[in-house]
Amino acid sequence: MSKELFLAKHILSGSRIEKREALRFLYRKCFPSLRKLIGPEWSDEAVEDIYHEGLARMYDSLQDGRFRGEAKLSTYLITICKNLWLMEIRSNKVTYNSDLIAEQTEVANKRLDAQYLSEVMDEMNKECRSVLSSFYYENKSMQEIQQDFGLGSVQAAKNKKSRCLKKLISLFQQKGITYDSFIE
């Protein structure tokens, strides 16, 4: 069975090792093609920015269930990146097309949201972020989290996770960030 079939599953619900393996596979498969598609006049850093933005959008689609698995995940990612690149080209051209301006503004706002959310996350202490990431992203059990962070008991680990989560929710609320402003 093709490795591609497991990618989405690994990225969404796999262990961190599986997720990293999937990311490595995608990088090896997609980045050289993207580099070739975009051409040498764009720097490696610029292509990497597009690739990471594409990954972020692909991840949103996976979380929302918008990726239906009709195309390979690597093809899906390259298409997203290609469209981001075309938008980037268009945004560098002077235009009086009102539709295009509206589209550019929308893109800029979405980027701001993603960047802003990242900055808000930075306001949390590192340990809290790690605990939340271990549970929700790495899919670790509370017992593993208790051991990793040297907490006295599983209950203590649960309490810590709960406190950190509440803190982050209230941070988002304080900043006026809503779910509607986040989703595409």
Next chain:
Amino acid sequence: MSAEEEQLLRFENYYLGRMNASERAMFERELKANREMAQAYAAYQLTIRTIKKEAFLADAREISAEEKQAGQHNWHRLPVSLRYIAGMAASLLILLVAAYLTGWFQSSDHLAFEQLYKPYPNVMQQRNIAQSKIDEAFVNYSTGNFAAALEDFQQVTSSNDTVIFYSAICSLSLGDPDKAIALLDSLYGVSSGFREQVNWYIALAYYKKEEYTPARRYLETIASGEYKYEESRTLLKSIK
């Protein structure tokens, strides 16, 4: 446990799929009826998504950096003498390819096919996401993966002139002029968006086969102002 904590626990159970069917149905009904609860759940969902996405992107950046370094590292790990030899070999290869492309090794006055042939660019408007075989085919086509693109085009159920034309270009790029001719022939003289391009590529396919008479015939049909007119005149001179 406070009311807030209880609510958070319910959100968690719903989000992580720890509720049974009836609990889920009840929770969803409550969400629809209670605006405040729906807003609180949206805030919870946003938070979890952000945690996951941030961690995912941090891993992605790390992997990219590792892969980039590994690519550079492999080269630098070679001993200096080997690097020198590899550099020389690469330069020699470039010189040979350049010499071949500029016609140094050609015994006749004919232009090299490789000098003339360029796959037709992907001019099709793609959707935001590759959801169908045709989107997938065009992604492969744009990245120069003609074998995969051809396979995808062949799986497109509603075959039209675009699919046939691009399948022909894939075949020609893969060194199969016979197949390209068969496909392009079905479009020849047909009113399609690729009418002018068909003349040029069918001529090139015959040229590749070194069948100069039909190649000339197709080249002569390219009129002034049409696609590849200048190139067709140069090629005609070279054939004559």
